[in-house]
Amino acid sequence: MRRKPKLQPKKGKPVNAIDQWTTPPRKFETIAIIGAGAYGTALASVAARAGRRVRIFGRRAETVNDINKNRRNSAYLGDEPLPEGIEAFTDLKAALLGADAALLVVPSAGIREMSCAMRPHSSRSMPVVICAKGIEPNSGLLLSDVVREEMPGQPVAALSGPTFADEVVADMPTTVTIAAELAPGETLEDGLAARLALSLSAGSFRAYVSDDLIGVETGGAMKNVIAIACGISRGAGFRANMTAALITRGLAEMTQLATKLGGSADTISGLSGLGDLTLTCSSEQSRNLRFGLQLGAGAKREQTFDGAPVIVEGVRNSVSVTDLARKLGLTLPICEAVRAIVHDNADIVTTLGMLWSRPLEAESHEIDVTIGHPNASEAREKIEGLIGC
Ligand SMILES: NC(=O)c1ccc[n+]([C@@H]2O[C@H](COP(=O)([O-])OP(=O)(O)OC[C@H]3O[C@@H](n4cnc5c(N)ncnc54)[C@H](O)[C@@H]3O)[C@@H](O)[C@H]2O)c1
Numbered sequence: 001m002r003r004k005p006k007l008q009p010k011k012g013k014p015v016n017a018i019d020q021w022t023t024p025p026r027k028f029e030t031i032a033i034i035g036a037g038a039y040g041t042a043l044a045s046v047a048a049r050a051g052r053r054v055r056i057f058g059r060r061a062e063t064v065n066d067i068n069k070n071r072r073n074s075a076y077l078g079d080e081p082l083p084e085g086i087e088a089f090t091d092l093k094a095a096l097l098g099a100d101a102a103l104l105v106v107p108s109a110g111i112r113e114m115s116c117a118m119r120p121h122s123s124r125s126m127p128v129v130i131c132a133k134g135i136e137p138n139s140g141l142l143l144s145d146v147v148r149e150e151m152p153g154q155p156v157a158a159l160s161g162p163t164f165a166d167e168v169v170a171d172m173p174t175t176v177t178i179a180a181e182l183a184p185g186e187t188l189e190d191g192l193a194a195r196l197a198l199s200l201s202a203g204s205f206r207a208y209v210s211d212d213l214i215g216v217e218t219g220g221a222m223k224n225v226i227a228i229a230c231g232i233s234r235g236a237g238f239r240a241n242m243t244a245a246l247i248t249r250g251l252a253e254m255t256q257l258a259t260k261l262g263g264s265a266d267t268i269s270g271l272s273g274l275g276d277l278t279l280t281c282s283s284e285q286s287r288n289l290r291f292g293l294q295l296g297a298g299a300k301r302e303q304t305f306d307g308a309p310v311i312v313e314g315v316r317n318s319v320s321v322t323d324l325a326r327k328l329g330l331t332l333p334i335c336e337a338v339r340a341i342v343h344d345n346a347d348i349v350t351t352l353g354m355l356w357s358r359p360l361e362a363e364s365h366e367i368d369v370t371i372g373h374p375n376a377s378e379a380r381e382k383i384e385g386l387i388g389c
């Protein structure tokens with residue numbers, strides 16, 4: 001078995017730490033986790049290790065029994081033992097009973113239905129923390145707005161960042177950003193994000209706080225689309241320079257959409273943006289990257305993962321992100337390329353080649369310049385020639 005190195009926290013007073021603030025915010029004691037898949041179970045472990053009482057809801061009785069009887073979730077997380085203090089339920093009402101906060105950890109496609117089902121069983125003051133990554137198709141709503149529509153008046157937050165579930169459950173060092181808007185007169189020190197961060201941070205799990213819900217959610221939704229692009233490119237035979245270009249220009253697309261929606265560029269350069277983009281685009285633990293790799297190597301969409309129903313958020317979000325950008329008058333070339341390849345069966349080499357033959361432009365989006373490409377067809381031919389088409 002691989003050795004798991006442990007962090008050794010340094011003794012002494014940390015600087016500007018939430019638990020050292022003048023009046024540290026009150027912790028939430030009982031946390032409901034809605035969704036007993038890989039990430040829901042991993043976050044249940046985090047909350048339990050931080051000393052919270054944890055009640056997790058899962059749809060499948062075998063999974064719930066496995067958690068309660070064997071302290072494992074073998075279907076999603078293999079043999080990794082779960083800490084004490086987690087109780088699992090197939091009954092949503094029972095899981096939400098007495099919950100001070102709920103983490104919503106189902107795929108983005110299930111957020112509306114699940115928040116609607118939670119509403120009758122949730123106390124009005126219970127914050128709902130979105131841990132899924134996505135933008136709703138058709139409406140173009142952030143998931144926090146979907147929850148607000150289904151659970152009016154409920155406090156809402158988002159938890160996002162570079163976090164593979166199997167590392168989180170194994171208590172490997174992990175950082176996230178927790179974001180919640182501030183009420184009038186409230187500061188980050190007494191806001192919801194700080195209460196959640198203090199309730200969940202312990203040992204190897206460290207949460208930073210933000211009041212930029214839009215930036216955090218937009219970054220999380222888009223990084224999966226860019227990871228698919230990186231996978232497709234690598235799978236098709238392109239190399240490291242191309243990956244670096246896709247990550248960097250992908251980050252520019254994330255910044256463009258987030259700032260247009262009212263989020264901050266600073267947030268996109270943080271854990272929930274650049275941090276998660278780096279993780280997802282560079283590690284084959286990522287489902288989005290692996291999906292892209294398989295497509296790039298010639299698999300049809302339905303052949304990926306041998307036909308298993310794996311959650312690849314970037315598939316649906318390549319459509320919701322580009323629809324939203326088009327409505328806002330933005331062009332996101334990499335996200336558009338992923339959408340064309342994944343949903344419209346566009347030819348991979350031609351589509352990626354088109355990214356290189358677009359008019360030349362200033363790197364900064366604050367400078368609105370495009371320079372006609374003198375050799376567009378030559379550029380495309382070169383790219384096709386590179387991988388022998
Ligand atoms: N797995 C990770 O490493 C990880 C890390 C960070 C964020 N996330 C995000 O968390 C979300 C969940 O991912 P996951 O990895 O836990 O997925 P998963 O496939 O492991 O588990 C999903 C869970 O949600 C349930 N579910 C599936 N569809 C549903 C629906 N329509 N309505 C209600 N419940 C449904 C499943 O029964 C399962 O319990 C995704 O948005 C993902 O991007 C995952």
Ligand SMILES: O=P(O)(O)OC[C@H](O)CO
Nearest residue numbers: 161162163164286287288
């Ligand atoms: O496996 P992925 O690609 O869904 O990525 C999981 C997480 O979002 C990584 O932060």
